[in-house]
Amino acid sequence: MIRVLAVASEVFPLIKTGGLADVVGALPLALKARDVSMRVMVPGYPSVKTGLVDGRVVYTFDDLFGGPASIVAGNARGLELLVLDAPHLFDRPGNPYVGPDGADWADNWRRFAALGRAAADVGRGRVGEFTPEVVHCHDWQAALAAVYLRYAEQPKAKTIVTIHNLAFQGNFGASIFRELGLPPAAFSIAGVEYYGGVGYLKGGLQLADAITTVSPTYAREICTPEAGMGLDGLLRERRNVLTGILNGADTDVWDPETDTSLTATYNTSRIRLRALNKRAVEDRFGLKAGDGIIFSVVSRLTWQKGIDILAAAIDGLVARGARFAILGSGDPALETLLGSAARRNSGQVGLISGYDEALSHLLQGGADAIVMPSRFEPCGLTQFYGLRYGCVPVVSRVGGLADSVIDANDAALSAGVATGLQFLPVEAASFEAALMKAQDLYADERVWQTMQKRGMRSDVSWKKSSSHYAELYRRIVGTADT
Numbered sequence: 001m002i003r004v005l006a007v008a009s010e011v012f013p014l015i016k017t018g019g020l021a022d023v024v025g026a027l028p029l030a031l032k033a034r035d036v037s038m039r040v041m042v043p044g045y046p047s048v049k050t051g052l053v054d055g056r057v058v059y060t061f062d063d064l065f066g067g068p069a070s071i072v073a074g075n076a077r078g079l080e081l082l083v084l085d086a087p088h089l090f091d092r093p094g095n096p097y098v099g100p101d102g103a104d105w106a107d108n109w110r111r112f113a114a115l116g117r118a119a120a121d122v123g124r125g126r127v128g129e130f131t132p133e134v135v136h137c138h139d140w141q142a143a144l145a146a147v148y149l150r151y152a153e154q155p156k157a158k159t160i161v162t163i164h165n166l167a168f169q170g171n172f173g174a175s176i177f178r179e180l181g182l183p184p185a186a187f188s189i190a191g192v193e194y195y196g197g198v199g200y201l202k203g204g205l206q207l208a209d210a211i212t213t214v215s216p217t218y219a220r221e222i223c224t225p226e227a228g229m230g231l232d233g234l235l236r237e238r239r240n241v242l243t244g245i246l247n248g249a250d251t252d253v254w255d256p257e258t259d260t261s262l263t264a265t266y267n268t269s270r271i272r273l274r275a276l277n278k279r280a281v282e283d284r285f286g287l288k289a290g291d292g293i294i295f296s297v298v299s300r301l302t303w304q305k306g307i308d309i310l311a312a313a314i315d316g317l318v319a320r321g322a323r324f325a326i327l328g329s330g331d332p333a334l335e336t337l338l339g340s341a342a343r344r345n346s347g348q349v350g351l352i353s354g355y356d357e358a359l360s361h362l363l364q365g366g367a368d369a370i371v372m373p374s375r376f377e378p379c380g381l382t383q384f385y386g387l388r389y390g391c392v393p394v395v396s397r398v399g400g401l402a403d404s405v406i407d408a409n410d411a412a413l414s415a416g417v418a419t420g421l422q423f424l425p426v427e428a429a430s431f432e433a434a435l436m437k438a439q440d441l442y443a444d445e446r447v448w449q450t451m452q453k454r455g456m457r458s459d460v461s462w463k464k465s466s467s468h469y470a471e472l473y474r475r476i477v478g479t480a481d482t
């Protein structure tokens with residue numbers, strides 16, 4: 001049994017703003033079968049503390065970045081957790097990253113330095129409760145753990161930094177460096193220094209024993225200047241320790257046979273029951289009843305997700321009879337764009353602004369297709385949920401979307417392997433063409449249903465990928481030098 005501490009700012013079901021939480025909540029359960037004992041360290045946000053079961057203090061700090069703090073061990077939904085309880089940093093309402101005004105908390109640098117610092121203490125064996133051999137840091141919020149550990153004395157754990165989205169890097173001004181408690185040498189190109197400031201992700205990527213990202217295609221993309229977001233040079237230099245491991249879906253949470261958020265549960269042999277969920281989607285989104293295709297969107301509303309491309313294509317598609325059910329929240333300008341598309345096309349386009357986990361399940365179980373016109377997509381999870389629920393994914397051919405959907409081109413259709421549709425370039429015309437093609441395929445019930453069932457039978461679980469992580473943990477513990 002190899003012991004691994006995962007460190008992250010989100011974990012499903014206690015705190016979630018996106019796919020990161022799903023991954024951090026699912027991987028430990030999948031790894032149990034691979035002889036990996038994983039604990040997850042997360043900040044003690046109010047919802048985390050409320051949801052924690054059997055919590056007990058296992059370590060205390062007199063002063064962790066401005067106040068007393070403790071590590072509380074406990075569990076939730078089969079996960080073993082170490083919660084960093086630091087009320088001065090995390091006992092705040094709402095979103096983990098931004099305040100009520102929508103702006104980043106001004107002390108985010110301190111909040112996530114504290115997370116990294118506490119995780120590094122665990123990685124140094126100071127918390128008798130659990131001594132990991134590997135500390136696995138997810139995204140910039142956890143990346144400083146790898147930095148603290150690099151400058152710590154032996155014994156200590158090996159480190160991995162996983163990039164879930166290179167767009168979020170945790171870059172701060174140079175003035176914070178002094179307070180991080182790192183040796184002066186760390187403020188250099190070989191450490192956390194990044195364009196004159198401090199880069200949390202940059203430091204982690206520079207100093208971790210291994211780097212992973214969430215799909216093989218994204219691993220290649222981020223080594224190029226077009227997608228490397230300023231870190232491509234570093235990533236090219238460290239290419240020998242960079243691997244892409246595709247995410248999976250938690251097939252217990254996402255199971256159309258048992259899903260309590262659905263009006264009707266179903267499987268491949270009772271796929272006709274999806275029609276009941278489709279009626280429920282029409283009701284919830286104020287769509288006129290009908291048999292035509294419903295395209296759904298479940299997304300953060302951001303430029304990355306191509307929401308402007310969606311908005312630009314809606315009118316043309318509605319004119320051909322398509323309907324849209326859109327669930328999302330994010331950029332107010334994009335919300336306004338979609339809002340006016342919904343008003344212009346009342347009864348054909350429904351928009352629900354906000355975040356609603358149960359409704360996201362209903363959409364997968366009731367809409368006909370899930371569309372993702374992402375400009376870049378490290379992995380994406382919604383397409384996996386679509387496959388599993390027979391909600392055919394229509395996606396741009398980028399990042400993890402390229403790796404997880406088989407395009408219904410003529411060859412794939414005749415070979416009987418297609419599971420969805422892909423398009424490039426990521427712009428309105430090709431997006432619109434892909435949705436029109438989906439509409440045509442949908443018109444042939446036999447072809448569509450075959451594609452739905454193929455997706456439902458495909459393996460979107462963590463089975464394969466968890467074995468890649470387990471191999472990586474064993475490899476770095478066995479061979480990586482410090």
Ligand code: ADP
Pocket residue numbers: 017018019020022298299300327328329354355356357360379380381382383
């Ligand atoms: P990202 O992490 O970039 O937002 P992913 O596709 O990896 O994108 O993961 C998104 C996750 O968040 C999925 O579980 C999806 O169902 C969920 N999600 C996104 N927006 C919403 C929303 N408005 N309501 C409910 N769930 C949402």
